[in-house]
Amino acid sequence: MSIFLFVVVAVLFVLLFLVFRKRLSEYRIFIEKLSDMLGEKDVPPLYLFERLKKYVDNLKETISRVEVSRDNFLTILNSLSEPIFILDREGKITFLNEIARELVQGRINPEGRPYYEIFEDYYISEMVEETIKSEEPQEGTLVTYVGNEKKYFHVKVIPVELKSGDKIFVILFHDVTKERKLDEMRREFIATVSHELRTPLTSIHGYAETLLEDDLEDKELVKRFLKIIEEESARMTRLINDLLDLEKMEESEVNFEMKDVDLCEVIEYVYKIIQPIAEENEVDLVVECEDVVVRGNKERLIQMLLNLVDNAVKYTSLKEKGEKKVWVRAYDTPDWVVLEVEDTGPGIPKEAQSRIFEKFYRVDKARSRKMGGTGLGLTIVKTIVDKHGGRIEVESEINQGTVMRVFLPKRG
Numbered sequence: 001m002s003i004f005l006f007v008v009v010a011v012l013f014v015l016l017f018l019v020f021r022k023r024l025s026e027y028r029i030f031i032e033k034l035s036d037m038l039g040e041k042d043v044p045p046l047y048l049f050e051r052l053k054k055y056v057d058n059l060k061e062t063i064s065r066v067e068v069s070r071d072n073f074l075t076i077l078n079s080l081s082e083p084i085f086i087l088d089r090e091g092k093i094t095f096l097n098e099i100a101r102e103l104v105q106g107r108i109n110p111e112g113r114p115y116y117e118i119f120e121d122y123y124i125s126e127m128v129e130e131t132i133k134s135e136e137p138q139e140g141t142l143v144t145y146v147g148n149e150k151k152y153f154h155v156k157v158i159p160v161e162l163k164s165g166d167k168i169f170v171i172l173f174h175d176v177t178k179e180r181k182l183d184e185m186r187r188e189f190i191a192t193v194s195h196e197l198r199t200p201l202t203s204i205h206g207y208a209e210t211l212l213e214d215d216l217e218d219k220e221l222v223k224r225f226l227k228i229i230e231e232e233s234a235r236m237t238r239l240i241n242d243l244l245d246l247e248k249m250e251e252s253e254v255n256f257e258m259k260d261v262d263l264c265e266v267i268e269y270v271y272k273i274i275q276p277i278a279e280e281n282e283v284d285l286v287v288e289c290e291d292v293v294v295r296g297n298k299e300r301l302i303q304m305l306l307n308l309v310d311n312a313v314k315y316t317s318l319k320e321k322g323e324k325k326v327w328v329r330a331y332d333t334p335d336w337v338v339l340e341v342e343d344t345g346p347g348i349p350k351e352a353q354s355r356i357f358e359k360f361y362r363v364d365k366a367r368s369r370k371m372g373g374t375g376l377g378l379t380i381v382k383t384i385v386d387k388h389g390g391r392i393e394v395e396s397e398i399n400q401g402t403v404m405r406v407f408l409p410k411r412g
């Protein structure tokens with residue numbers, strides 16, 4: 001897209017100047033005709049006045065057309081999301097669009113000033129200087145700050161020769177911040193997944209090697225090693241399944257099949273699965289459900305609630321003292337149906353609360369892995385909530401517990 005945009009904009013600038021040139025030639029013709037006419041002798045005053053009025057009207061119409069063309073062109077340039085600067089042959093800025101003004105915000109009025117007074121980055125000045133000197137296009141990448149936001153731009157400086165023989169230089173900035181951030185996220189994601197898989201693989205390899213190389217007569221020890229291998233294999237399977245599931249859900253074109261869903265049925269289903277785990281860990285699991293129905297995908301809502309309740313029970317079970325309790329609630333409000341999971345667990349630090357829905361983010365990495373977590377559970381939860389047009393909030397205090405509150409749109 002960027003190369004195409006560069007070429008198109010450069011051509012548009014040339015056309016603009018050609019349009020102005022053509023219109024100005026029309027002015028000269030009018031003026032010459034008026035001069036000839038005024039120089040004629042024995043021309044009746046009334047006839048002269050009528051001819052003069054006709055030429056003036058034509059001139060006004062031509063000027064109006066030029067102004068409309070100019071205004072339309074400027075509107076197009078100012079509506080572009082890419083910063084554009086145009087310099088004369090001496091390197092002075094003769095035009096910049098609105099988004100370009102944001103790029104140099106807070107500085108002196110750029111128009112009429114040399115490029116090196118406006119562009120603080122030496123790299124840009126060097127590119128412009130080289131283009132003026134060599135008359136060849138130059139391009140590169142600029143990293144700068146617009147306000148407090150770090151931005152990446154692909155910059156191209158293009159020399160344009162007009163039919164008049166004059167030269168202008170067009171500087172185009174293509175914002176590649178989004179692409180750069182996606183690349184960084186992709187690299188981070190690959191590194192994290194590699195690490196997540198490397199840990200269980202190393203463990204499996206180590207125990208398998210021991211079983212193969214050592215003559216172990218202790219059957220209990222062999223059984224324990226095999227159990228670890230089984231658990232680590234299961235963890236890798238969960239991680240891969242979660243990744244595939246998340247990728248499928250995050251595809252923008254994939255929509256859930258929505259039907260009327262009784263939330264109490266969803267809660268009851270999850271309760272039956274988690275209650276034995278809660279009982280085994282001495283956690284009191286309590287259900288409070290009003291008769292509420294939402295428009296949603298039942299399987300995904302079960303998956304979302306199962307993640308939340310499973311997390312709540314696991315972390316609450318770690319408490320050494322005090323009440324161990326988890327509540328699951330569903331109730332109606334004027335604007336939303338609310339699904340709530342509250343626990344008396346260890347709580348989430350304030351600084352971590354805004355990050356818990358990120359892929360692979362863990363408040364306590366060692367403890368989470370020990371409990372079999374993949375680091376994707378809450379990411380899946382948020383994705384399901386988003387797909388339902390809802391939102392999720394977190395309330396938590398250290399040593400006081402956590403409330404996960406899901407707001408879902410009402411039926412119809």
